Amino acid sequence: MKSRIESLVRPEILALRAYHVPPAAGLIKLDAMENPYGWPESLLSEWLETLRGVEPNRYPDPQGEALQAALRKAMGIPSDMGLLLGNGSDELIQMLALTVAQPGRKVLSVEPGFVIYRMVGLFSGMEYVGVPLQAEDFSLDLPAMLEAIEREQPALVYLAYPNNPTGNRFDVDDMVRIIEAAPGLVIVDEAYAPFTDYSFMGLLGDWDNLLVMRTVSKMGLAGLRLGYLVGPTPWLAEIDKVRLPYNVNVLTQVSATFALEHKDVFDAQTQSIRTERGHLFEALGGIEGLQLYPSEANFILVRTPAGRAGAIFDGLKERKILIKNLDGAHPLLADCLRLTVGSPEENAAMVEALKAVMA
Numbered sequence: 001m002k003s004r005i006e007s008l009v010r011p012e013i014l015a016l017r018a019y020h021v022p023p024a025a026g027l028i029k030l031d032a033m034e035n036p037y038g039w040p041e042s043l044l045s046e047w048l049e050t051l052r053g054v055e056p057n058r059y060p061d062p063q064g065e066a067l068q069a070a071l072r073k074a075m076g077i078p079s080d081m082g083l084l085l086g087n088g089s090d091e092l093i094q095m096l097a098l099t100v101a102q103p104g105r106k107v108l109s110v111e112p113g114f115v116i117y118r119m120v121g122l123f124s125g126m127e128y129v130g131v132p133l134q135a136e137d138f139s140l141d142l143p144a145m146l147e148a149i150e151r152e153q154p155a156l157v158y159l160a161y162p163n164n165p166t167g168n169r170f171d172v173d174d175m176v177r178i179i180e181a182a183p184g185l186v187i188v189d190e191a192y193a194p195f196t197d198y199s200f201m202g203l204l205g206d207w208d209n210l211l212v213m214r215t216v217s218k219m220g221l222a223g224l225r226l227g228y229l230v231g232p233t234p235w236l237a238e239i240d241k242v243r244l245p246y247n248v249n250v251l252t253q254v255s256a257t258f259a260l261e262h263k264d265v266f267d268a269q270t271q272s273i274r275t276e277r278g279h280l281f282e283a284l285g286g287i288e289g290l291q292l293y294p295s296e297a298n299f300i301l302v303r304t305p306a307g308r309a310g311a312i313f314d315g316l317k318e319r320k321i322l323i324k325n326l327d328g329a330h331p332l333l334a335d336c337l338r339l340t341v342g343s344p345e346e347n348a349a350m351v352e353a354l355k356a357v358m359a
């Protein structure tokens with residue numbers, strides 16, 4: 001069987017390791033940028049009542065019309081722009097790649113960046129080009145980006161705004177230079193939109209190759225798996241052709257529509273996460289030996305003293321706190337850990353554990 005596997009499976013797939021999600025049972029989960037807050041009891045009962053109307057024996061609405069309308073209303077989507085729904089924005093990243101993939105074509109993004117861009121580029125048979133960010137503050141290296149775009153002529157450029165796993169937001173003028181230089185699509189991935197005041201949504205239409213991608217995951221609906229892509233209708237009509245039918249299931253459609261009608265609840269939660277991000281940043285600043293990177297997302301990247309990230313990660317886990325160890329993920333992330341902003345109690349527990357482990 002082994003030889004048959006090795007002769008059949010594409011070499012680039014054989015060389016991969018499956019995307020690993022560590023088990024988190026019994027741990028304070030500060031590794032995956034989830035919203036720590038549950039739903040108020042009244043909202044829960046109303047939601048469960050809504051689910052009574054669902055018919056699980058029927059296929060969902062193929063376009064998710066009601067959900068699209070709720071998103072347009074809640075998220076300030078320009079009325080002259082198209083809207084496409086995905087099973088998480090991860091699926092939209094894949095649909096974009098499938099739409100343009102041809103041998104020799106390139107997908108370009110920055111490093112360190114969101115790993116799914118690279119994975120999906122590879123899955124779809126394209127080549128992935130990662131351009132390093134600047135070492136000192138993870139800002140865009142504009143000359144290097146423009147040079148890479150000129151050389152590689154990428155079909156797709158993905159830019160996370162703010163960036164994961166660094167947390168910073170790139171310079172708007174640099175982004176515009178990239179959009180103007182790119183021969184293909186530029187997708188601005190605004191997964192962390194609830195945690196920043198900046199967006200490219202209002203600039204859609206200024207360039208015919210700009211698309212904006214969002215998700216409801218980080219605002220507090222990660223379990224529903226819903227992402228959305230916004231941009232000029234002619235582009236979205238093409239991308240819609242590679243979408244598998246019924247990609248957004250009926251429970252997600254109904255639940256997300258319901259949640260968006262109560263967006264004030266989630267706005268209050270994400271606003272409090274933003275406040276807690278400030279408190280956490282301050283508390284982490286009091287820990288000797290930690291270098292902090294400013295964040296406009298719901299996590300903070302920190303650099304530990306050389307060679308200690310693994311031991312600190314393990315020490316936190318012994319104290320029942322799960323974070324993300326990024327040491328080894330990319331040379332620019334040596335000794336780095338990514339800390340999701342949790343509830344005040346969770347953050348305090350993490351800070352205490354860090355102090356104990358680093359003392």
Ligand SMILES: *Cc1c(COP(=O)(O)O)cnc(C)c1O
Nearest residue numbers: 088089090114160164191215217
């Ligand atoms: C979390 C994240 C996503 C994934 O969103 P889903 O909708 O949960 O698939 C996309 N892009 C970036 C940059 C992210 O950090």
